[in-house]
Amino acid sequence: MIGLKGTMAVIDNSGAVIAECIKVMSGGRYARLGDEIVCVVKRARPINPSLIGTQAASLKVKKGDVRHAVIVRTKKEVGRPDGRYIRFDDNACILLNQKKEPLGTRVLGVVAAELRQKKWMKLVSLAPRVV
Amino acid sequence: MSTATEAAAPKYTAPASIQVPTEQFPAPKVTRKNLIDVVSQEQVQRANVDGRMELFSRKNPNRIHPGSVLLVETLNSKAKESTSTFMGVVIAIRRKGLETTFTLRNLVMKVGVEQRFALYSPMLKSIKVLQPAGSKDTKFRRAKLFYLRDQPGKAFQSLQSLWKQEQAEKVAAKKN
Numbered sequence: 001m002i003g004l005k006g007t008m009a010v011i012d013n014s015g016a017v018i019a020e021c022i023k024v025m026s027g028g029r030y031a032r033l034g035d036e037i038v039c040v041v042k043r044a045r046p047i048n049p050s051l052i053g054t055q056a057a058s059l060k061v062k063k064g065d066v067r068h069a070v071i072v073r074t075k076k077e078v079g080r081p082d083g084r085y086i087r088f089d090d091n092a093c094i095l096l097n098q099k100k101e102p103l104g105t106r107v108l109g110v111v112a113a114e115l116r117q118k119k120w121m122k123l124v125s126l127a128p129r130v131v
Numbered sequence: 132m133s134t135a136t137e138a139a140a141p142k143y144t145a146p147a148s149i150q151v152p153t154e155q156f157p158a159p160k161v162t163r164k165n166l167i168d169v170v171s172q173e174q175v176q177r178a179n180v181d182g183r184m185e186l187f188s189r190k191n192p193n194r195i196h197p198g199s200v201l202l203v204e205t206l207n208s209k210a211k212e213s214t215s216t217f218m219g220v221v222i223a224i225r226r227k228g229l230e231t232t233f234t235l236r237n238l239v240m241k242v243g244v245e246q247r248f249a250l251y252s253p254m255l256k257s258i259k260v261l262q263p264a265g266s267k268d269t270k271f272r273r274a275k276l277f278y279l280r281d282q283p284g285k286a287f288q289s290l291q292s293l294w295k296q297e298q299a300e301k302v303a304a305k306k307n
Binding site for chain 2: 073077083084086089090109110129131
């Protein structure tokens with residue numbers, strides 16, 4: 001349940017570390033697992049100074065960038081159809097571009113299997129572990 | 132109750148939606164008992180397919196204590212045979228008859244993951260006790276181990292080796 005001002009970790013290699021939600025795209029007050037949000041990058045990894053100006057640097061995000069993201073882990077438990085509930089210890093998201101494709105090329109960490117139901121197959125295939 | 136009256140009375144056939152007790156479950160005695168308790172106990176007996184009720188009862192000497200390590204296999208769908216497994220430390224057992232649930236906690240890629248399973252769900256294929264609570268690192272003096280979220284201590288250290296052991300056993304079993 002991520003709402004306005006909700007912070008979460010970014011678990012791809014786009015360069016962002018922490019993102020803050022500013023809009024839940026589904027129109028509700030809170031976003032759940034697999035929902036798309038618009039977020040601001042609050043903290044980002046420093047871009048290697050030797051790379052500034054190159055194509056590789058343009059793919060990395062900076063602090064203050066506004067991007068779309070999809071939520072892949074929530075601290076609020078999510079119910080599965082067979083009666084299971086799953087919750088993670090933190091909230092995490094993966095940044096997306098305008099075409100709903102992941103900005104980064106790798107996913108670093110476990111993601112929830114709800115992404116498969118919500119049709120984020122690219123993310124599920126990139127994820128090292130799906131629970 | 133003479134045979135003449137029995138022969139005269141028409142045989143009652145219940146509609147399909149009502150489960151009539153068969154020989155396996157004789158009609159329960161309901162005098163002087165809470166009817167809902169009787170019904171719920173019968174529901175548990177029906178759902179207790181592979182003896183999982185004994186693992187989570189209150190008095191059984193072989194029951195699971197909070198802090199034991201379990202391996203749970205769940206069916207992904209009723210149609211297919213594929214299963215997903217989850218291993219973890221039992222941090223909570225909620226006993227509510229048919230709606231008994233237990234929560235397993237594990238660290239997956241350094242992120243804590245908790246799953247709450249409904250004990251009598253038909254999608255729950257099997258429960259295997261990998262390490263019963265009570266040994267050196269797994270002696271817990273609480274019924275609910277939610278404090279492990281903040282102070283795990285050594286509770287989750289043995290899970291990796293237990294998982295590897297379990298995988299090795301699986302491979303060995305497949306070979307035979």
